[in-house]
Amino acid sequence: MFYSDPTRIQDLLEGLNEPQCQAVTSQSQYLLVLAGAGTGKTRVLTHRMAWLIQDQGYSPFQLMAVTFTNKAAKEMKNRVSDLIGIDARNLWVGTFHGLSNRILRIHAQEAGLKPQFQIMDMGDQLSFIKRLMKDFNIDTETYKPKDLQYFINDQKEQGLRAEQSEDTYSNPHFEKMKSLYVLYQERCESEGVVDFGELLLRSYELITRNENIRQKYQQHFAHILVDEFQDTNDLQYRWLQLIAGTEGALFAVGDDDQSIYAFRGARVENLFDFERRFAKGSVVRLEQNYRSNQGILEAANAIISHNKARLGKELWSDKTSEHQIYVVGHERDFDEARYVVNKIDTYRQSGVHLNEMAILYRSNAQSRLFEQNLVQQGIAYRVYGGMRFFDRQEVKNALAYLRLLGDPHNAYAFLRVVNFPPRGIGARTIEQLTQNLEQTGQSYYDLVDTLKLSATKKLQAFKEMVQKWTEQAHMMKLSELLAWVINDSGMRLYYQNQKESVDRLDNLDELVYATEQFCREYDLEGYHAFDMITFQGIQMRLLDAFLSHVGLEPGERHVGDTTEDAVQLMSVHASKGLEFQIVFIVGLEEGLFPHANNDMPEEERRLMYVAITRAKDELYLNHAGYRRLHNMEHYSAPSEFLLQLPEHLIQQRGFPVHVKSPKSFGVRRFGQLSKTQNFASGNQIKTNSKTVYTSQNEHNGYHVGQQVSHAAFGKGTIVSFVGSGESTQVKVAFKGQGVKTLKLSMAKLMKLS
DNA sequence: CCTCAGCTGTTTTTT
DNA sequence: ACAGCTGAGG
Numbered sequence A: 001m002f003y004s005d006p007t008r009i010q011d012l013l014e015g016l017n018e019p020q021c022q023a024v025t026s027q028s029q030y031l032l033v034l035a036g037a038g039t040g041k042t043r044v045l046t047h048r049m050a051w052l053i054q055d056q057g058y059s060p061f062q063l064m065a066v067t068f069t070n071k072a073a074k075e076m077k078n079r080v081s082d083l084i085g086i087d088a089r090n091l092w093v094g095t096f097h098g099l100s101n102r103i104l105r106i107h108a109q110e111a112g113l114k115p116q117f118q119i120m121d122m123g124d125q126l127s128f129i130k131r132l133m134k135d136f137n138i139d140t141e142t143y144k145p146k147d148l149q150y151f152i153n154d155q156k157e158q159g160l161r162a163e164q165s166e167d168t169y170s171n172p173h174f175e176k177m178k179s180l181y182v183l184y185q186e187r188c189e190s191e192g193v194v195d196f197g198e199l200l201l202r203s204y205e206l207i208t209r210n211e212n213i214r215q216k217y218q219q220h221f222a223h224i225l226v227d228e229f230q231d232t233n234d235l236q237y238r239w240l241q242l243i244a245g246t247e248g249a250l251f252a253v254g255d256d257d258q259s260i261y262a263f264r265g266a267r268v269e270n271l272f273d274f275e276r277r278f279a280k281g282s283v284v285r286l287e288q289n290y291r292s293n294q295g296i297l298e299a300a301n302a303i304i305s306h307n308k309a310r311l312g313k314e315l316w317s318d319k320t321s322e323h324q325i326y327v328v329g330h331e332r333d334f335d336e337a338r339y340v341v342n343k344i345d346t347y348r349q350s351g352v353h354l355n356e357m358a359i360l361y362r363s364n365a366q367s368r369l370f371e372q373n374l375v376q377q378g379i380a381y382r383v384y385g386g387m388r389f390f391d392r393q394e395v396k397n398a399l400a401y402l403r404l405l406g407d408p409h410n411a412y413a414f415l416r417v418v419n420f421p422p423r424g425i426g427a428r429t430i431e432q433l434t435q436n437l438e439q440t441g442q443s444y445y446d447l448v449d450t451l452k453l454s455a456t457k458k459l460q461a462f463k464e465m466v467q468k469w470t471e472q473a474h475m476m477k478l479s480e481l482l483a484w485v486i487n488d489s490g491m492r493l494y495y496q497n498q499k500e501s502v503d504r505l506d507n508l509d510e511l512v513y514a515t516e517q518f519c520r521e522y523d524l525e526g527y528h529a530f531d532m533i534t535f536q537g538i539q540m541r542l543l544d545a546f547l548s549h550v551g552l553e554p555g556e557r558h559v560g561d562t563t564e565d566a567v568q569l570m571s572v573h574a575s576k577g578l579e580f581q582i583v584f585i586v587g588l589e590e591g592l593f594p595h596a597n598n599d600m601p602e603e604e605r606r607l608m609y610v611a612i613t614r615a616k617d618e619l620y621l622n623h624a625g626y627r628r629l630h631n632m633e634h635y636s637a638p639s640e641f642l643l644q645l646p647e648h649l650i651q652q653r654g655f656p657v658h659v660k661s662p663k664s665f666g667v668r669r670f671g672q673l674s675k676t677q678n679f680a681s682g683n684q685i686k687t688n689s690k691t692v693y694t695s696q697n698e699h700n701g702y703h704v705g706q707q708v709s710h711a712a713f714g715k716g717t718i719v720s721f722v723g724s725g726e727s728t729q730v731k732v733a734f735k736g737q738g739v740k741t742l743k744l745s746m747a748k749l750m751k752l753s
Numbered sequence B: 001c002c003t004c005a006g007c008t009g010t011t012t013t014t015t
Numbered sequence C: 001a002c003a004g005c006t007g008a009g010g
Helices: A018-024 A041-054 A070-084 A096-106 A122-135 A145-157 A174-191 A196-209 A211-220 A234-244 A269-277 A294-304 A333-349 A364-377 A393-406 A411-417 A427-440 A444-450 A456-473 A478-488 A491-497 A502-521 A542-552 A601-612
Strands: A030-035 A063-067 A092-095 A223-226 A249-254 A283-286 A325-332 A357-361 A381-383 A532-535 A538-541 A567-571 A580-585 A615-629 A632-635 A655-658 A668-671 A684-686 A691-693 A707-710 A714-722 A729-734 A738-743
Touching (some): A018 A041, A030 A041, A041 A070, A041 A223, A063 A096, A092 A096, A096 A196, A096 A234, A122 A145, A122 A174, A122 A411, A145 A234, A234 A249, A234 A269, A249 A269, A294 A601, A294 A615, A333 A580, A357 A364, A364 A381, A393 A411, A393 A456, A393 A491, A411 A444, A427 A444, A478 A491, A478 A542, A580 A601
Parallel strands (some): A063 A092, A063 A223, A223 A249, A381 A567
Antiparallel strands (some): A532 A538
């Protein structure tokens, strides 16, 4: 039973501020909570859930809460559980994909899927596509596997099957892509695998088409709560509306100012649409920030106010500013790195914890220089954004063995491990198997016995080994089975004999541990690998439960000890939702941040807004006049964002400006700049002491900001110059086509005006 | 089966 | 600069 524990009943509204309270207890069917950074949005979500259960008498199972990350889902479960003392493990709280997966497992048959269908991650999907294209002899130079992958995922995110796809971008490859999408989907069906997009789309179609199922869910879920609503894509928004039906309540929490995922299909327009169509008049704004001091918030507000497409919101705090915001100009990228690391060292000596300091950058490649300096100074640090645990090749190989045990007909798993570790089954053998596969409709696993090939003996030995494991699996715990497979397959020995594979062996042990951990978490310790168990209310084999779990939770994105006190290095994207006492934002230069490849200037500004609002106490904004990127020299003006900061907040201001002179190349002059100067549009810049020129804003008679015309791309504006001499490249922003990088000597740009 | 030269792409990232 | 991948050749 899931009634809340009477000994724990408490006033759930205590300690909430006025708008928070209003949101938690709202009686509107549709409510939009515009929750600014650091305003207690998770608090509102969890308290609303607890309030609906404890004070409004809903069964916990009548609520659905949707998040984007597993981390957020887990946190929400824990906090609800802490608030009202219920077991939150089986609640309908999860990611869009996790919840879709759950629905599809319950109705696998109606959805046309095997009960043990397996989920492909992005890497699996790409190899799947490469295999498909190879088998159909598609020229992978003309049609890049990655392009097809993006095409398919993009179509699915829009809720489109191949036959519904329309060429909205005048893509010259469109018809071909569409036909490949058909082939791709056919193969997914025949091999019984689904990609991430398919989970959403398939469950959407299931609920749309099957009236019984639709009624069941629409009647069942009285309240649907959504976190990070501004990050929903087209299909996710429709999915939510479908499940809510006409009766269900939709409680959407989001922040249009923190929408930074358009590149992966997020549509901030969904939030505007929701406000217009459903929540008209039912909008609660959370504006009191409990994280940063007033100065930092003023800076954030000033930056974001330059955006036009927003519902409007102003953060405030009752913490006054004790400190200033520092804007620091550096000559070169490594000066910036040295400066930041020295500052960190100083703060450390004065007693600030390292994990209360963060270095935030626009692109991950920027971490390198900071790492070098931190190593030199002997300061512990942690870089976020590396490879995930379940993405490592040794882990994927071990899991592929498990997948093969879960479904011997799984082609992906078979091909991945049939010759790993190497056992003499080469590409030629696989080719022959593949040819027969299409003709006979049998799986690779079946074909081993029916074909006479030179490698048949070896193939049969492999199959016997898998059969042996399968028989034993009935009597083994999942962790025992996995450990045995790792040894018996020869994987462990293989990695032992490889040089520098110590980490890989550790990871394999870690994986075995992860299976134990999984069983412990869901009270499944007593079961064998093939035993039928109940997982999230669904009957399935333990092995299948584990496999679908790892398919959707690929582990942490960073490595090593997370408890060690260490400086935090991460991209601005990765920092969303986190907070630090002292924040260093680095690389604030035109072209880098805002990034030249992003044709959505407002999204770049929102990114800056996210970065600033991470800081609790102190904020350092750094930029360099010169940096090396992709082995080329880049000279850039300071970021426009620096010029949009209120003057009175800024403590230090030294914009370096390069003087145009071949002899004194790279020499800089510091000067106090007035806010009105526009670095990007001209090459003449006035400081308080003299007029100087930015050296690389001008090249062979062309200059940054100049309007030009190109034979193929049409009209555009010069954004920057890269490199020097013969090899100079020019970046031009063309109307409607984004930024192109061209070789200046070849580009034949016509000067306009 | 393994190694190495050569080619490509290099913003952000979750599931 | 550099990582990741492919294909040729030992």
